[in-house]
Amino acid sequence: MTTQEMNQAFEQAYGRKAEKIFFAPGRVNLIGEHTDYNGGCVFPCALSFGAWLLIAPNADKVLRFKSLNMPQEYSIQLSAISPQPDRAWCNYALGCIDIITRRHPEAKLQSGYDLLYFGNVPAGAGLSSSAAMEVVTARAFTEEMGWTLADDKKYRTELALIGQACEHEYAGVMCGVMDQFASAQGKKDHAIYLNCDTLEFEHVPVKLDGIKVVITNTHSPHHLDSGAYNDRVRQCHTAVEQISKVKPIKFLAELTPEDWEQVEGAITDPIAKKRARHVVGEVARTAQAVEALKQGKIELFGELMTASHVSLRDDYEVTGKELDTLAEAAWQVEGVLGSRMTGGGFGGCTVSLVRDEAIETFKAFVGKEYEEKTGLKADFYVAEIGDGVMRLE
Numbered sequence: 589m590t591t592q593e594m595n596q597a598f599e600q601a602y603g604r605k606a607e608k609i610f611f612a613p614g615r616v617n618l619i620g621e622h623t624d625y626n627g628g629c630v631f632p633c634a635l636s637f638g639a640w641l642l643i644a645p646n647a648d649k650v651l652r653f654k655s656l657n658m659p660q661e662y663s664i665q666l667s668a669i670s671p672q673p674d675r676a677w678c679n680y681a682l683g684c685i686d687i688i689t690r691r692h693p694e695a696k697l698q699s700g701y702d703l704l705y706f707g708n709v710p711a712g713a714g715l716s717s718s719a720a721m722e723v724v725t726a727r728a729f730t731e732e733m734g735w736t737l738a739d740d741k742k743y744r745t746e747l748a749l750i751g752q753a754c755e756h757e758y759a760g761v762m763c764g765v766m767d768q769f770a771s772a773q774g775k776k777d778h779a780i781y782l783n784c785d786t787l788e789f790e791h792v793p794v795k796l797d798g799i800k801v802v803i804t805n806t807h808s809p810h811h812l813d814s815g816a817y818n819d820r821v822r823q824c825h826t827a828v829e830q831i832s833k834v835k836p837i838k839f840l841a842e843l844t845p846e847d848w849e850q851v852e853g854a855i856t857d858p859i860a861k862k863r864a865r866h867v868v869g870e871v872a873r874t875a876q877a878v879e880a881l882k883q884g885k886i887e888l889f890g891e892l893m894t895a896s897h898v899s900l901r902d903d904y905e906v907t908g909k910e911l912d913t914l915a916e917a918a919w920q921v922e923g924v925l926g927s928r929m930t931g932g933g934f935g936g937c938t939v940s941l942v943r944d945e946a947i948e949t950f951k952a953f954v955g956k957e958y959e960e961k962t963g964l965k966a967d968f969y970v971a972e973i974g975d976g977v978m979r980l981e
């Protein structure tokens with residue numbers, strides 16, 4: 589859909605023209621999985637698909653929410669901004685507006701607004717359509733409410749934190765900050781090496797001559813539910829506690845693979861030991877992968893992606909049949925440099941590095957293997973690494 593078509597849709601919906609258009613991207617994490625809440629780094633990049641928001645102020649002291657992706661429409665009085673029931677989609681937007689005023693009391697909502705959203709991130713694929721929606725809303729309304737920062741990096745980090753707080757308070761999902769951060773700080777043809785604990789980050793060029801990032805959607809109904817997620821968090825805590833008896837640490841990410849050999853004997857719980865082994869290995873792999881990319885060693889980067897999947901499958905146990913089938917089929921294709929699950933796990937997507945000339949074979953072979961082994965159909969997206977949130981018009 590073009591912005592011209594979106595403008596027409598806005599006019600049809602509200603009977604007048606939109607005043608401004610904003611865009612924020614979805615994201616994919618290239619490596620560094622389940623490291624974020626262990627004090628480690630992640631390495632996501634923003635995608636060229638995401639969420640668009642068109643807005644115009646109104647004279648009615650009301651926020652009207654419409655989406656080209658959703659049948660429900662909402663009308664919220666300015667005096668009654670609070671979480672809406674029944675998993676209302678407007679929560680991802682309304683929450684941001686509320687949180688802007690709470691984090692920045694000088695920000696003022698001067699009038700009501702008519703809003704129209706459009707998204708093209710595949711739904712429920714774990715590519716963060718929700719973060720895109722939050723960040724685009726935070727970007728638009730900080731500007732409308734008269735609170736921005738001259739320091740662009742700090743401003744974008746704050747947009748990510750507003751989005752994350754919205755997800756916690758209005759959607760009830762206690763996520764880390766990676767998704768919103770990638771959507772806010774993305775940069776074309778760069779990935780973001782981010783420490784989710786300190787929010788220090790670095791844009792690293794992703795030069796892929798003749799190679800594409802291919803995202804494969806499992807369309808699996810399985811998700812990493814909050815129970816399985818919380819179990820992993822707890823098991824990592826157990827490992828930290830037991831390790832701390834021989835070497836005091838706050839996070840597993842503080843341990844190098846050499847440290848690990850010294851301390852692993854202190855973990856008596858065998859499950860906690862496996863979980864911790866993944867985290868320590870993944871933190872080191874992510875650092876190594878970033879270094880490989882900087883040195884143009886793209887084959888090594890691919891191998892580390894594959895090693896990440898193996899660790900998530902065998903030690904962290906968050907892959908499941910669908911993701912394993914996709915990754916294991918991808919590894920067999922000549923011209924695939926690496927392939928791994930991305931996101932929380934069980935369902936969602938894999939991310940693969942594939943040489944241009946192998947893309948058709950990759951789709952055909954992986955698609956066929958997947959359908960034969962799971963009865964499901966996979967979808968493929970050849971991803972472009974795009975910029976973070978922006979105003980378009």
Ligand code: ADP
Nearest residue numbers: 655657658677705706707712714715716717718
């Ligand atoms: P994801 O992994 O894509 O972030 P979530 O379940 O976290 O999946 O977020 C998806 C939810 O975000 C949708 O159910 C909907 O409520 C909201 N959402 C995302 N994009 C849009 C959109 N374009 N219009 C309306 N709501 C949207």
Ligand code: MG
Nearest residue numbers: 716717718719
């Ligand atoms: Mg989400």
